Amino acid sequence: MTDGRDIAGEKRRGAAGPAKPVAPAAAKPEQPARYNLRSGRNIVPREGVAGQALGIVIAIMTFLACLTLGAVASVSDTAANWQRDISREVTIQLKPFDNVEMETALKQAQDLVASFEGVASVAIIDKADTADLLEPWLGTGIDIDELPVPRLLTVRIKDGATPDLEALRAALAAKVPGASLDDHRAWVDRLVTMAFTTIAIGASVLALVLTATVLIVVFATRGAMAGNRDIVEVLHFVGADSNFIAHEFQRHFLSLAFRGALAGGAGAAAIFIGLAVWAYLSRATPQGDQIAALFGGFTIGWLGYAGIAAIIGLIAMLVAATSRYTVLRHVGSLETYGRRRPE
């Protein structure tokens, strides 16, 4: 306590008065060597408990939102791949007929199909492969020639091509006895339905998570702002205009939110990158193939990463806008006059 001291300089200042405390050049006051501003020159204090909690809430909600977005992107990509792979291949089955030489009929069917536009390749599944396919039912060491076993041709469709499968089906029926074409339409239809349902569910979950994120972040920001009401009032009464106050808080909360959202988004992105690397490294193993067949390569593509960046930006902007709105509203409540224009 310095109460025992004189109010230093009271007499020295004399007629200059306290309201004009400009030191004369001859008596230059002692200058502090350095202004160590604890607050880093920010009028808004560094994060207290509420601010830290807000940062953590932002990080967690961003992480969950980005994880959901990535999962939806990955599932949607995988579903599209399933659909694309199946619709790029059709199968032709030749049933054995009396007096029909199977190998000749296979060759005839192969030539016929290969002549159609949009067909990339036609492969005959040979006897050994056919025996392998039947092994789970008939066991090993069977002689295909002794059994009336249907034979298969697999037809690869060129990317983006839409061959006239009906015409191909009719041509086969007319020229190759016992031939039938399976374009997997039933499977494709089911997959389209399943993919659509999966994407719709994912999009709904994403919408819910984003809505929850927005609400939680808005309320957490308002909670953190409540602790700063005194600061807003002091700034108001020392003559700061509302835009200055709002700008200070907006800058502070934008920085806080961006750091939190970046941490959450980076965490989610790291998980997707880690899963993609793991899927790549285990692609040759049976377990890896199973997972790849179900979930694809866990890749979310550049659109997925762009979505994560967009969520980070959205949340940071949302927090900044909420803090600005809250400050302006509080300053407005302090302003008892000045709402009417002069007539």
Added chain:
Amino acid sequence: MIKLDNVGLRYGLGPEVLSDLSFEIGPKSFQFLTGPSGAGKTSLLRLMLLALKPTRGLVSLFGKEAAQITPAEMPSIRRRIGVVFQDFRLLDHLTTYENVALPLVVRGKEEVAYRTDVTDLLKWVGLGDRMHVLPPVLSGGEKQRAAIARALIDQPNVLLADEPTGNVDPPLARRLLRLFIELHRSGTSVVIATHDLGLMDQFNARRLVLNEGRLQIYD
């Protein structure tokens, strides 16, 4: 500088806490605002600071009726009024120096432009060696002086001080009064709200006495 004309104030639907107040705070004037606790001294100061709007009557500041002041003009009007709050209202995360410089910071002034003024003023109020400490470690009297320095730093036309000696011992109260008197002599209008009769007896000045919401003026 500040003029109240037939002003009345009530909170909500309650009775009038201030009734028929008409007076003027003239340029370079000094007045004590006094009255028993709960008489409405702080409410009257808030009316003069435009932090409250009267239920009836007119308040004018610097020749302009308060209701005619636009939102854009409000900050510049407030900057002409220095205010010392009863509870100091210092920002705990800023040093004494930063608190005192705050009115200049919000006006967008560079530190190099005000450093000397702030340092000088802090020495003048006896806080020269407490510039770089935070308010929580200041004593009540030091906080009081820091709050006064903050109110004075931008050379206001009017100083409104709410119980500025309420937290200090009599010797310091006398020194603070001398500070206000010197400020008044330098051309600032001063309004000190206090119920300390001993303090008022030390300086012969106009007294605005509030009692049961009504004002009596002793020039």
